[in-house]
Amino acid sequence: MSVATTCPYCGVGCGVLARAAPDGSAQVRGDPAHPANAGRLCVKGAALGETVDLQGRLLYPALRGADGALHQVSWDDALDRVAGTFRRIIDAHGPDAVAFYVSGQLLTEDYYVVNKLAKGYIGTANIDTNSRLCMSSAVAGHKRAFGEDVVPGCYEDMEQAELIVLVGSNAAWCHPIVFQRIAKAKEQQANRRLVVIDPRRTATCESADLHLPIKPGTDVWLFNGLLAFLFQQGAMDARFVDAHTQGLERALEAAQAQAGDPAQVARICGLQLADLLAFYRWFASCERTVSVFSQGVNQSSSGTDKVNSIINCHLLAGRIGKPGMGPFSITGQPNAMGGREVGGLANVLAAHLELADPVHRDIVQSFWGSPRVADRAGLKAVELFQAIDEGRVKAVWIMATNPVVSLPDADRVKRALARCECVVSSDVVSHTDTQAFAHVLLPALAWGEKDGTVTNSERRLSRQRAFLPAPGEARADWRIVCEVARRMGFTQGFEFRHVHEIFLEHARLTAHRNAEPGCDDSHRVHRQLNLEGLAHLDRGGYDAMTPVQWPVQANGMGTSRLFADGCYAHADGRARFVATEARMPVHAPDREYPLVLNTGRIRDQWHSMTRTGKAPRLTGHLPEPFVDMHPHDALRCGVREGELARVRSRWGAMVARVKHGGGILAGSVFVPIHWSDQFASDARVGGVVNPVVDPVSGEPEFKHTPVSVEPFPVRWYGFSLSRDALAANGPSYWTSIRGEQFRRYEIAHREPLAECGRWARGWLGVTDPEADWLEYEDRSTGVYRAAYLINDRIEACVFLAPRPDLPARQWLASLFDCERLDDVDRAALLIGEPANPAESTGPMVCSCFGVGRRTICDAIRAQGLDTPASITALLRAGGNCGSCVPELRQLIAQVRAQANA
Incomplete structure (x- = not known):
């Protein structure tokens, strides 16, 4: 039976029907009854079933020993370490010496409990969220x-x-x-x-x-x-x-x-x-x-x-x-708004109440019955890690996020965590850039295993429900926090037995001393956030809860639109015009850094790819980190499309492939945010981004960092496809993605190869001198190709050349679907192109249905297709989530232009 749940990606909050398959995978489709998407899913949502395997999962608690290695321990040992260390540091240095850095990937109930512990029991507002990086300016503006x-x-x-x-x-x-x-x-x-x-x-x-x-x-x-x-x-x-x-x-x-x-x-x-x-x-x-x-x-x-x-x-x-x-x-993360509702930002209290207001603090403290409540704003994300670097914050608990990749000036974040006395990480994967610095690793439940609520961009609460068993010893985040709270001596306030009880407490707090508009009772506050209609649900009602927009009336009905009555939450009921100052960013381009770096997402990936990187259909569209720049800028910088370049700022540098996407203004460059040290040798764009923040919201300047772009000279380029993961520590440059039956590596190196064959065997891990090894080398051009077969089935291949124009990866990838290669396939491997050119479908365009660019362009020419709908009718491309439709329009225009040239 399918379980109705919610997608864990963007803030649209699409409903999903998911069912566990006997082999441990999941079958996923859009929920036609969910108001946000009415059954439609984008390609990332549609591929969720491909991301729930346990490969790379963190399944057991671990402590880092004096030898620097991680050692599996019991939950009691891990929780005692966290509670004891936090208590010792608080007793010695005060509550502001500890901090929590959380995430829009958490469920509202998780967020609620950790915020309650920090602000109401420990007494620090040093709890901030990675939603600070994407939505806090909207919060402040609202x-x-x-x-x-x-x-x-x-x-x-x-x-x-x-x-x-x-x-x-x-x-x-x-x-x-x-x-x-x-x-x-x-x-x-x-x-x-x-x-x-x-x-x-x-x-x-x-x-x-x-x-x-x-x-x-x-x-x-x-x-x-x-x-x-x-x-x-x-x-x-x-x-x-x-x-x-x-x-x-x-x-x-x-x-x-x-x-x-x-x-x-x-x-x-x-x-x-x-x-x-x-x-x-x-x-x-x-x-x-x-x-x-x-x-x-x-x-x-x-x-x-x-x-x-x-x-x-x-x-x-x-x-x-x-x-x-x-x-x-429109929010970036699935629960950015839910985290805001329960006080996940360092400058607010739960239930849309304000830290700076003594009446608001009294409302929260009296409701919680807590021993204290933080009375001043805590450290926002960027300044929090600066404080860690300076030794003012001595312990930090990081939940469901990867700040070494996502924060600006990310190399300083690495330095800060390396100096921190205690770094705790709750996560679902065993290796991230951040966890390399953790002293305590706590295995958390992932999407499909955890239970709770999220709120999407239109204020709609939806349930995330479990349909998979908890793997290993993984636990819900809220349960981990409650265990630590009790071990720290907070025996009251964290007795929750089920996530439903946390939700009810949150709902009651939103209605507690909530006033009607115009009320002059100084002990009450008027808030639009009001879940009164959900505050009395029993567990069955919570389990059956359907999507609803707040404020939720006493009869359980939601509210689509606010302010129809013209009444706002300011004390006088009026909205405010704000005099806004037009000003340019703090750091302007100059001779040394003449270009402006903009960062953002790409179509088929999410955050640092710990989830989407598992889905082969999501890796084919844009499989490698790139710097998109105007051809004139590339000429001035001495870099060429397809080659590698170093993007450098005052704060750091990274390496990516040069691309001319056609949509960049001269003077600007764009680099995607997704690549981490787990997927590339040197592609963390966060290390390049400047740490300047908005003075009101504390949100960083991710869209405007002065940079230079310069050649990253290499002696050869190459790629490998391999059924087994390779130890990517030899080439000067590498990236790695997962395909259907293989891992794909793009590689390049600064030094020449004395013996290509010996290097290739070592790179692919082929030690048997009698192995079925095919190779071709042209010493005059520097071209080298090799493949390794077992019982006529391809296991790995490597292609090297002094230039980046190498054979099509899509055709070679199709060979990994074959149980055995015939003589024609073997010859094609050495030639570097398929015997039948039609077998090469070209780079991926439609990830939903696996349709490549060459297939689409050939169809446009042969059939005279002139609209995306006509392409969809013939090839299905563009017929699911529609995110490739703009690219289909571009291909139609390009083919027409070529025909008229």
């Missing part, structure tokens, strides 16, 4: 404008809008199911318009009516200019502004002073004036307008002002609280 961290709208608003503005959001790749809802609505009503504001021409732009390739960092100028334009054109809803807002005069004065002239705004933002005015006029004339913003806005040293500059425009036009309109922050 609180400044609305008085509370709330997303006012719902996904249906995007389908009902006349104008959708996507700001800093490559939704086609990063939130595919929401984007498909937008695309479908746009197809159904031709007059709907889509504007994409992004420095890069991403896949999302292929569906846009207008793309504004804004100069990085100039968003506030753009939206301040829009605010001034709306006011000048009489597009203000004066009745709404007068009745429900305050602060317009100052916000408008700042906007007009900085961005009152559209021509000047266009110059600053690097836009065509006609395009800028088209956007402004569309916004002014379309009442039903939704502005969807994501990491491109938030991840900035002025991220909070960017958020408020967007919200200001909606407040001026009164476009909020009604169907088809409003500002919409």
Whole structure:
């Protein structure tokens, strides 16, 4: 029987029906009853069943001994070590000498318990989350404008809008199911318009009516200019502004002073004036307008002002609280919002209450009955690891995240953890870049094994349910925290026996001393976050809970939209206009570092690939770290497409393959975030990113780091496919991904090879001199090819050349599906190309159905295909999640251009 659960990837929060298969794998499909996705899944969600194996899992507690090695221990020993060390450090140095760094991958109940331990019992607010890195500017902007961290709208608003503005959001790749809802609505009503504001021409732009390739960092100028334009054109809803807002005069004065002239705004933002005015006029004339913003806005040293500059425009036009309109922050992680609800950030309390407010602190402490409550903000993510580096924080417990990869200035994070007296890591995998520094490893339950709730971007609570048994000795995060709390002497407050009991406590706290709007009782606080309707569920009701949006009324009914009554969470019930300052990022490009680095996600991978890296269908589209740059910049930097380059900043460096994706402005480069030391030799872009943060939110500047790009000279390039993992410690450069029947390695080396055959045998681990070994070498060109067979089945192959243009990997990968190779296959291996060229399908385009670029282009030519729908009808490509549809449009255009050349 299938179990209804929720996808563990992005903040869309798609419903999943999952069932355990007899072989331990999982069968996964979209849940047609879930409101977020109505049965659709992106390729990452569809591949979840391929990620639940136990290879590489952390299954038992371990302690690092004096010899530096990890030793398996009992849970009692591990928990005693954590509790005893934390207690000793607190007693000697105070509660702020310890810290917790948690994750949007945790369930709400896990988040709740660890926040309760830190702030209410230990008495420190040194608990922050990796959601700080993607959504805290939205949090701060919401609180400044609305008085509370709330997303006012719902996904249906995007389908009902006349104008959708996507700001800093490559939704086609990063939130595919929401984007498909937008695309479908746009197809159904031709007059709907889509504007994409992004420095890069991403896949999302292929569906846009207008793309504004804004100069990085100039968003506030753009939206301040829009605010001034709306006011000048009489597009203000004066009745709404007068009745429900305050602060317009100052916000408008700042906007007009900085961005009152559209021509000047266009110059600053690097836009065509006609395009800028088209956007402004569309916004002014379309009442039903939704502005969807994501990491491109938030991840900035002025991220909070960017958020408020967007919200200001909606407040001026009164476009909020009604169907088809409003500002919409779309979250990056599955439970970024759930963590915010229970106080997972260092500057807030649980239940949307504020650390700085004594009434709020009293509400929480009286409800918990805790011995204390933190009374000042703790260290935010970047400053937390700086404090560890400086020795002010002496113990840190890291849960479900990998800061050595994901944080900016990541080499300093490595140094900090190496110096830290006690590093505890709760995780599901045995080896990560961060766990190399852990003194205590605690095995946690993974998706499919754990039970609890998550909240998606539209405030919708959904259940994650277990459908797989707990492997080894892995435990739920909340249970681990409760065990440590009791061992630290906190015998009251952590007696939970089931996750349902934690949820009920969380729900009751959201309703505790919660006031109606306009209430003048100083002991109560009005909050939109209210789960009163769920606070009395019994365990059966919790187990059967269906997705619902908060606030949840006493009768259990959810709320789709907020602020329909014009009442906000500020004490006077009014929303706030915020005067926003247009300013460029702290670090500007210069002679030494002339380019601007932007980072982000790619279509088929997630975070540091500990989960998606297990799914072969997700590795074929973009299988290697890359630096995407404009051809003119590449020429100036002396690097070529396909070759390797070093990307360097004041904080660190990394190596990646040069790529010309066609969507990068001159002066900018893009590098994806996903590669760690587990999958590549030197590709952690976090080590390059500058540690500057937004002064309000503490969110880092991931979108604007000055860098240089220089050649990474090598003597040869190569790749290997091998059924067994190889010890990737020989080449100067390597990356590794998993295929269906093999692991694929891209390799390169700075030194020449004296004997290619000897090196290849050593690299592939072939020690038998009588092995079935095929090889070809052309010493004049430096080309070398070899393959190792057992009983006529290919076990491994390696191809080397002085240039990066090597044989197609897709064709060679297909040979690993064969039980035996015939003479034609053997000859093809040595020649380096298939006997039948049609066997080479080209690089992956549609991961859902495994359709390659060459197959698609051949079909476009032969069949005269001229729309993505016609490709789907013939090849199925683009017919599932739709995230490859933009690429299908590009291929149609390219084939047409070649035919007309």
